[in-house]
Amino acid sequence: MKLDLSEIARILGKRYHYDVDETPIRDETIVCTEPMRGEIDFSNTGSLIVARGQFSTTVQLECGRCLETFTLPVLSHIDEQFDIHAPAGLAEPEPAAETEEEEEPESLFVENMLDLTELIRQNIILATPIRPLCDEACKGICPSCGQNLNEAQCGCETKPESPLSKLSEKWKQRQSDGEE
Numbered sequence: 001m002k003l004d005l006s007e008i009a010r011i012l013g014k015r016y017h018y019d020v021d022e023t024p025i026r027d028e029t030i031v032c033t034e035p036m037r038g039e040i041d042f043s044n045t046g047s048l049i050v051a052r053g054q055f056s057t058t059v060q061l062e063c064g065r066c067l068e069t070f071t072l073p074v075l076s077h078i079d080e081q082f083d084i085h086a087p088a089g090l091a092e093p094e095p096a097a098e099t100e101e102e103e104e105p106e107s108l109f110v111e112n113m114l115d116l117t118e119l120i121r122q123n124i125i126l127a128t129p130i131r132p133l134c135d136e137a138c139k140g141i142c143p144s145c146g147q148n149l150n151e152a153q154c155g156c157e158t159k160p161e162s163p164l165s166k167l168s169e170k171w172k173q174r175q176s177d178g179e180e
């Protein structure tokens, strides 16, 4: 979804209210299970278009402990600004040094067209935990047999696995073997 902001870009002080209601993003980076809904207000402050608003959706994530998929409601606040692109013909030629200077990645906003889907995607990623958990109390999976411990216990020993404890177990076993 691309938004044409060229009319706002033309008029200083112009405001534009956009009701967000976009089809869920589903790709390799994000899977939304509900439409992204909210609102964004755009305003022309002279050299910038300021975008402020918020939207919510639900994303599907994989738990960092038990690897099960679960859904998480996400509320994202948008607070961005974009350099207004001077209309063709009116643009004053800028010194080469300045145009080569990349202040921000411009992929979101090219020639006063805003890539709304990309803006929303980036804000969803920012609002999503890096290591999501299906539940703070998620028990994870058994490191030995892979059983999801939230669903059932397994027969494996529940001792904390560490190389040292394994070594001392072996040592104890040898001691008792020797005693017999």
Ligand SMILES: [Zn+2]
Pocket (backbone or CB within 6 Å): 063, 064, 065, 066, 067, 068, 133, 134, 135, 138, 139, 140
């Ligand atoms: Zn989990």
Ligand SMILES: [Zn+2]
Pocket (backbone or CB within 6 Å): 142, 143, 144, 145, 146, 147, 154, 155, 156
């Ligand atoms: Zn197990």
